[in-house]
Structures are given as structure tokens and as C-alpha cells.
Amino acid sequence: MAPNFWNKVFLIFKKDLKDEIRTLSHLLGTLVFGLMLVFTFSYALQLADLETSRVFSAALWVSIYFSASLALQRAFAKEVESGTLEALLMGSGDRGVLFVAKFLYSLSLLLIVELVVVPLMWVFMGVTGHKLHLGLLVASLFLGSWGLAAIGTMLNGMTTQLPGSRLLFPLLMFPLLIPLLMGAVLTSQGAVLGETQSVMGWVYLLLAFDLIFTVVPLLLFDYVLEG
Amino acid sequence: MKLGRWQLLFWTLVVLVPSNLYVIFYYAPVERTMGIVQKVFYFHVAAAWIGLLAFCVVCGASIAYLWTRSDRVNHLALASAEIGTVFISGTLLTGPLWAYPIWNTWWTWDPRLTTTLVLWFMYVAYMVLQSGGETEARKRLSAIYGIIAFVNVPLVFFSARWWRSIHPVVVTSEGIGLDGKMKAAMFVSLAVFSVLYTYLVPLRMKSLALRSKVRQLKADLLN
Numbered sequence: 001m002a003p004n005f006w007n008k009v010f011l012i013f014k015k016d017l018k019d020e021i022r023t024l025s026h027l028l029g030t031l032v033f034g035l036m037l038v039f040t041f042s043y044a045l046q047l048a049d050l051e052t053s054r055v056f057s058a059a060l061w062v063s064i065y066f067s068a069s070l071a072l073q074r075a076f077a078k079e080v081e082s083g084t085l086e087a088l089l090m091g092s093g094d095r096g097v098l099f100v101a102k103f104l105y106s107l108s109l110l111l112i113v114e115l116v117v118v119p120l121m122w123v124f125m126g127v128t129g130h131k132l133h134l135g136l137l138v139a140s141l142f143l144g145s146w147g148l149a150a151i152g153t154m155l156n157g158m159t160t161q162l163p164g165s166r167l168l169f170p171l172l173m174f175p176l177l178i179p180l181l182m183g184a185v186l187t188s189q190g191a192v193l194g195e196t197q198s199v200m201g202w203v204y205l206l207l208a209f210d211l212i213f214t215v216v217p218l219l220l221f222d223y224v225l226e227g
Numbered sequence: 228m229k230l231g232r233w234q235l236l237f238w239t240l241v242v243l244v245p246s247n248l249y250v251i252f253y254y255a256p257v258e259r260t261m262g263i264v265q266k267v268f269y270f271h272v273a274a275a276w277i278g279l280l281a282f283c284v285v286c287g288a289s290i291a292y293l294w295t296r297s298d299r300v301n302h303l304a305l306a307s308a309e310i311g312t313v314f315i316s317g318t319l320l321t322g323p324l325w326a327y328p329i330w331n332t333w334w335t336w337d338p339r340l341t342t343t344l345v346l347w348f349m350y351v352a353y354m355v356l357q358s359g360g361e362t363e364a365r366k367r368l369s370a371i372y373g374i375i376a377f378v379n380v381p382l383v384f385f386s387a388r389w390w391r392s393i394h395p396v397v398v399t400s401e402g403i404g405l406d407g408k409m410k411a412a413m414f415v416s417l418a419v420f421s422v423l424y425t426y427l428v429p430l431r432m433k434s435l436a437l438r439s440k441v442r443q444l445k446a447d448l449l450n
């Protein structure tokens with residue numbers, strides 16, 4: 001990959017981030033949705049009187065998945081709405097550039113949402129993190145978000161070309177994310193309970209998943225944005 | 228009268244399907260501990276085999292579609308997905324019938340069960356993606372999804388197996404842990420289901436081709 005490639009990626013990424021920071025329209029909506037999910041989950045689990053440190057990571061990842069189904073529907077949809085996708089395609093010349101830039105943008109959105117959602121969930125659920133391994137928790141969040149963003153970016157590029165994309169997107173996304181869900185939930189759980197050794201295998205699974213679902217979409221992306 | 232390929236396959240199946248039932252219910256012995264409920268195995272395994280085979284065909288046809296852009300190949304992928312869904316549904320429904328008396332539960336998060344369910348979801352998502360008009364974009368994007376979904380299958384299976392497994396493993400690298408007559412019945416089922424699949428797929432492809440023709444004619448009429 002030529003240095004030119006990364007220059008273009010950086011330019012598109014910067015444009016998207018600037019756009020998002022100036023309007024905040026999408027980020028704020030997603031954040032509020034994430035907070036509502038966290039609140040609803042924590043409250044429901046509180047009512048059910050479950051041991052919070054054991055259900056924390058499962059509830060957390062379901063919340064992240066649902067927030068992601070909103071957050072990740074932005075990358076290409078906004079270009080299609082404003083009619084700028086063609087210009088971007090012509091400007092970048094390479095569809096791989098567009099995929100990587102939009103992937104980085106989606107990943108940043110997700111990580112910003114998690115920055116707010118995860119600590120709040122922790123507080124709301126009243127988890128006692130005596131044995132918490134913060135590094136592992138952060139790693140699981142990062143690796144999980146990576147996979148989510150990679151698949152989400154690809155699927156968003158696909159569904160925006162079709163009518164009914166809002167419904168289609170989660171329908172296509174969730175079954176693909178099952179292995180990621182297993183890795184992410186179990187790794188976060190290990191981090192919360194301080195059982196770091198036993199979950200290293202799942203970290204490798206997350207790494208493998210991220211690698212596969214970054215490379216495969218990159219290879220297929222020429223076909224996604226064809227014509 | 229010249230017997231066409233269709234009629235030949237059809238009449239073969241008219242003979243094969245009842246023979247398969249005979250082999251399953253009379254030839255194969257009743258399992259000693261499980262009893263009659265074990266008979267579901269022959270349908271369950273054969274349907275799962277077709278579900279997996281159909282999914283491989285979807286992936287292969289999807290790759291071929293991106294290559295050739297032929298409507299026929301797209302119809303092959305869609306027909307295979309539809310028929311695969313029917314068989315996978317059969318697997319998912321027959322499993323609990325056996326599992327409830329034997330495992331004392333309708334469902335468990337075993338790798339095979341989990342993978343089969345995820346497979347079913349991906350099939351359904353694929354069909355939703357294909358539904359609603361045959362535009363160029365829809366066919367192309369369905370093909371891409373057909374490929375990604377296929378890549379996902381081994382990931383689901385191995386991650387779920389890593390977690391836990393209680394599903395009986397009948398076929399291992401050492402051989403097949405079954406009585407001779409049961410083994411024969413299983414292979415007969417696999418073969419008959421495969422013939423059924425090869426009969427149904429071209430039939431459905433034909434009706435899909437007719438459907439696109441009707442759509443085309445309607446569009447021409449309106450313009």
C-alpha cells in the first residue's frame with residue numbers, strides 16, 4: 001500500500017470526523033440510545049435480582065450490539081443522502097481507501113459511544129470490581145469494536161444501495177457477529193472476574209475474527225461499490 | 228413417449244422415498260436404549276447434510292455470479308438457499324423431538340445446534356436480501372453476502388465447540404459408531420435426500436426464471 005493510500009484514507013477520515021463533530025447529529029442520537037439501553041438493562045436485571053458481576057459483560061455486549069446497529073448505519077448512508085458518494089468514489093479512485101476510511105470512522109464512533117456507555121453501565125449495575133483487569137477489559141472492547149466496525153462498514157456500504165436498508169442492516173449483521181459475541185462476552189467476563197489466564201484463547205479468537213473480517217470485506221469491496 | 232430428465236428424476240423419487248422409509252422403519256433395527264425415537268436420526272442427519280450442501284452451493288454460485296453475472300447462476304444460489312432453509316428447518320425441528328426424551332431438554336447451546344441456528348438465520352437474511360425485485364444491485368450484494376456468510380460458518384462452529392459440546396458425535400475420524408444396518412439406513416437417507424435436492428433445485432430455478440420473465444413482461448407492458 002502506497003503512502004498515497006494512507007494519505008487519502010486520512011483525508012476522508014478527517015472529513016468525516018470534522019463533519020460529525022460539527023453537527024453531532026448522529027453521535028448524540030446514538031449516545032442517547034446507548035444510555036437508554038444501559039438504563040433499561042440495568043434496571044431489568046436489578047429487578048430480577050441477578051448477580052451483577054456475572055451478567056455485566058453479557059448485558060454490556062448486547063447493549064453495544066444494539067447501539068452499533070445504529071452507530072454503524074452512518075458511514076455510507078450519509079454520503080448517499082447528500083449525494084456525495086459518487087464524488088468520493090471518483091476522488092479516492094480506490095474503493096479500498098473508502099472502506100478503510102469509513103471503517104476507521106465507524107470504529108471511532110463506536111469507541112466514543114463505549115467511552116460513555118461502559119462506565120455508566122458499570123455504575124448502574126453496581127459491579128464490584130475488586131479483581132477487575134482493566135487492560136483486558138479495554139482490549140476486549142477494542143477488539144470487539146474492531147470486528148463490529150469492519151462488518152458494519154461493509155454491510156452499510158451494501159444496504160444503502162437497497163430500499164428498506166434500515167431493517168435490512170441489523171438483519172444481515174447480527175448472524176455474522178455470533179463468534180465475535182462469544183469472544184467479546186467471555187473476554188470481558190474474564191476481565192471483570194479477574195480470570196485473565198483462562199480467557200486468552202478468546203482474545204486470539206477475537207484477533208482472528210477481526211483479521212478475517214477486515215481482509216475479506218477489503219477484497220470484496222470493489223464489488224460492493226460497483227458502477 | 229420420450230421420458231424427460233424431470234420425469235425420470237420424479238419417478239425415481241416416487242420409488243426412492245418410500246424405500247427410504249422402509250429402510251428406516253423396518254430394515255434398521257430399533258435402538259436398544261433410545262427406542263423408536265432414534266428413527267428421527269435418519270431424517271435429522273440427512274436434512275442437516277442437505278442444509279450444509281445447499282449452503283456450499285450458495286457460496287459457490289455467489290462467487291460464480293460475481294464472475295459471470297448470469298441470471299441462471301443467481302437463480303441457482305437463491306433456489307439452493309430456499310431449499311436449504313427448508314431442510315435446515317427440518318433439522319432444527321427434528322432435533323428437539325429426539326433431544327427432549329434423550330437429553331431431557333428441547334434445546335442446548337451445543338456447537339452443532341448453535342451453528343445450525345446461525346446458519347438458518349443467515350439463510351433467512353440472505354433470502355430477505357434477495358426478495359423484492361431483481362435489480363442488478365440486489366443480485367450483486369446478495370452474492371457478496373452469500374460469500375461472507377459462508378466464511379462465517381466455520382468460525383461459529385469452532386468458537387462454539389471451544390466453549391462446550393454434548394452433541395453425540397456419530398461420525399469420527401476412526402469411523403462411524405453405528406450398527407451395520409443403521410449405517411446402511413443412514414447412507415440410504417443421505418443418498419435419497421441428495422436426489423431430492425437435485426430434483427428440487429432445478430425445479431425451483433425454472434420457476435424463478437419464469438418469475439423474472441413475468442416481471443420483465445410486466446415492466447415492458449407498463450412502459
